[in-house]
Amino acid sequence: MHDSAPLTDSTTNTTGATGLPRAHESATKHVSGQATYVDDIVEPRDTLYAAVGVSSISRGHIRSLDLSGVWASEGVVDLLELSDIPGHTDIGPVFPGDPLLTADEIRFVGQPIFVVAATTELQARRAVQRAVIEYEAREPLLDVTRALQEQAFVRPSHRMQRGDAPAAVDDAPLRLDAEQHLGGQEHFYLEGQAALAVPAEDGGMLVYSSTQHPSEVQKLVAEVLNVPVNRITVDMRRMGGGFGGKETQAAPWACLAALLASSTGKAVKLRLPRCDDMPMTGKRHPFYNRYRIGFDLQGRLLGAQITVTGNCGHSPDLSDAIVDRAMFHADNAYYIPAVRIDGHRCMTHTVSHTAFRGFGGPQGMMIIERAMDDIARTVGRDPLDVRKLNLYGGPGRDLTPYHQQVEHNLLPELIEQLEVSSDYRQRRNEIREWNRSNPVLKRGLALTPVKFGISFTVQHLNQAGALLHIYTDGSIQLNHGGTEMGQGLHTKVLQIVAETLSVAPERIQITATRTDKVPNTSPTAASSGTDLNGQAARNAALELKQRIALCVAEQKGAEIGAVRFDNNRVHWSDSDSISFTEAAELAYLNRVSLSATGYYRTPKIWYDREQAKGRPFFYFANGAAVSEVVIDTLTGEYRVLAVDILHDVGRSLNPAVDIGQIEGGFIQGMGWLTTEELKWNAQGQLVSNSPANYKIPAISDTPPRFKVELFKRDNAEETIYNSKAVGEPPFMLAISVWSALRDAISSLADYRISPDLDTPATPERVLRAVMATRDASSGGLKQADGGEP
Structure with missing residues (x-):
């Protein structure tokens, strides 16, 4: 299948578009190298490249910071520290505790201290190495059992219980006790963390980010720039893997790129090399x-x-x-x-x-x-x-x-x-x-x-939206709040819309996840991507299906109940039908909107x-x-x-x-x-x-x-x-x-x-x-x- 293949109404029967082992919608692009990731986007003229200066100790304070050598490095255009951030400086996703940059306390090796923009990526990386930083180091707390003994917690403890467990154990004929240590895990996504920020009018910013949570990146970029959220647009077509490592951890790099872009008025790309990505980003919890x-x-x-x-x-x-x-x-x-x-x-x-x-x-x-x-x-x-x-x-x-x-x-x-x-x-x-x-x-x-x-x-995250357009040539454009990281979410949602409208999947084009098309999205996580976004897309398709059916019934003098969609055609009797393309054009000519939003929220769930x-x-x-x-x-x-x-x-x-x-x-x-x-x-x-x-x-x-x-x-x-x-x-x-x-x-x-x-x-x-x-x-x-x- 080629993206440019012409649409016809004699496409193979699509009954059962779901349930079929359809290839991933980007599979050919993946194996041919045509798939566009953040680092593949054609960069605007005079794009700058960013690198981050980080701590070399895990616990302590900064005693002195000399960045004169950084400023003097070849190609350096701009350098930002904590005091240069115009808005919020803490980007903790739920609770505070994640400063974008630090000027004093150090809490882990690799903590960002400053960020540089230069005319080439190599120049930026070389420049950050010329910082002279003196620390007052302290012994780090690294052992979880010691942290437990000292009650060094990032959040309060929690308990679930039913019945009297201690008594039940004490009264049992047999008893055992044991402990286990479980290691963490590196996400090892094939595409590392990457962001490209392009300045726009009125203090706005277009941010391309390899993120599982575009809406959170949008919100945090707006907060650090101190502008309304509506000024920021985040675009995410695909990730080369995420596994959770780009749910919150993509935000710092997008925010830093956006800060430099705002400061310089030029596009800025920040891509972490693997040797920085692994030490500077979080893992599965041990x-x-x-x-x-x-x-x-x-x-x-x-x-x-x-x-x-x-x-x-x-x-x-x-x-x-x-x-x-x-x-x-x-x-x-x-x-x-x-x-x-x-x-x-x-x-x-x-x-x-x-x-x-x-x-x-x-x-x-x-x-x-x-x-x-x-x-x-x-x-x-x-x-x-x-x-x-x-x-x-x-x-x-x-x-x-x-x-x-x-x-x-x-x-x-x-x-x-x-x-x-x-x-x-x-x-x-x-x-x-x-x-x-x-x-x-x-x-x-x-x-x-x-x-x-x-x-x-977290209950409020169990919601999703979608945006669906039908054009007069019968082609369909679909956008939803989920992100594609190789797991096949777009493929499944495409199949759902094809099934709902009884059209060939080839009619449907899924566009990049964008915060200006579907707002306030939840992260693509918790295995809920298809459950939420698939239902939202289906609801949008059902709305358009109903509008077209009403139009056909009115124009053909048929009962609405007689109108049915099947195999790229719309029927109003056993012998009378028009193609889906003709039905779309008929609806347009009769001033019927062919654009709809869909929304879904998960029922029944609650937790006290x-x-x-x-x-x-x-x-x-x-x-x-x-x-x-x-x-x-x-x-x-x-x-x-x-x-x-x-x-x-x-x-x-x-x-x-x-x-x-x-x-x-x-x-x-x-x-x-x-x-x-x-x-x-x-x-x-x-x-x-x-x-x-x-x-x-x-x-x-x-x-x-x-x-x-x-x-x-x-x-x-x-x-x-x-x-x-x-x-x-x-x-x-x-x-x-x-x-x-x-x-x-x-x-x-x-x-x-x-x-x-x-x-x-x-x-x-x-x-x-x-x-x-x-x-x-x-x-x-x-x-x-x-x-x-």
């Missing part, structure tokens, strides 16, 4: 989790006290909501009769951690999945049987710790189906036998489920945070994965041999896009749990700061057997064509890999010991767990409190 649980002799949970602690870095950013979501998902798929969940938000002197696919949900799920394995080893049962025993069920076993009823629970059926299709039981027996005869290599197997809540936990009760999620997305691994007990090295996934996307809008999201999400989750290790030195400097020392999964890490199937069930809630969100939930299917590694290690003690294995489960950590398990096995088995030896 977490420190603990549990104390009570259960019966079969392994059924009776009570649980769970604590999740997020390492937030130096500022709140989005940490309040991220730790909340970790708390919302600390139960995952399991009913806990009496439960208390505490969530802490610790401050450390690192870059402020931020949104990342799953938004805290994966970190919360990990502690209860550890508990399931630990219970199974204690009572001598297969971990899958313990998981199935504890799943949410019918009345009396369907209430979450935050008092939302788990309705339309698909997991028992979904897990049963995957258990059979993956030959779980047979493979379990074969692996046990194989491990008995192999002293060095050990295999492991695990099936883990996912129950992930869909909606922004003071009471920790409510329905924060419209529905739950479900899935399960079986992973098989083999480890070398002499080195700790391992391979993922096979993965079987069954995932619930409701009625799929685009199976090709959905399966791609499931595969990609799983591999990214596997990277978080196995190879991707963030490392800071004692001075708070990120040492895993490049592709040379930070290992994301490669194509060679894809398991030889990687089978993905979609669970065939429409969403029971009234979502867009009864589909379900797919962006984040598959990420957590990768927990099965971590659980399988623990299973393989546990085989060294005949599955009677549940090993400690923090993440990422690097070969070094696996080897330490192997040695500890062997030592414990030979020295006496670790018993559950109250259990039998």
